[in-house]
Amino acid sequence: MCQHQPPCPSADSADRESARLAAHHPEQGWSLLCNGVVLFEDTGELLPDGSAIAPQRPRTADQVMTTA
Numbered sequence: 001m002c003q004h005q006p007p008c009p010s011a012d013s014a015d016r017e018s019a020r021l022a023a024h025h026p027e028q029g030w031s032l033l034c035n036g037v038v039l040f041e042d043t044g045e046l047l048p049d050g051s052a053i054a055p056q057r058p059r060t061a062d063q064v065m066t067t068a
Contacts (some may be wrong), residue, residue, distance in 0.1 A: 002034045011035045011048050 018062040019033035026059035029041040035058040036048035 004034075008033070008035050011037050017045075 002019065002059065006019070016033070016035060019035040019037065020028045021031055022034045023032040025031065025039070031039045033039065035060050038046040040055070042055045043057065044055040047053070049050075
């Protein structure tokens with residue numbers, strides 16, 4: 001999908017979120033990257049092959065204290 005140089009990271013690479021924005025819809029809570037990844041505002045992702053990556057929410061101080 002990526003037509004510019006240097007090309008963006010592919011959808012299956014670890015740094016896929018650093019690809020350029022192709023569409024941004026903050027009112028709907030999602031953005032499309034030029035590598036075909038859909039990013040959601042809750043940090044979840046939908047990959048071009050249809051697989052999903054669960055939101056990666058940061059741990060709160062309470063969670064850190066109880067699991068340490």
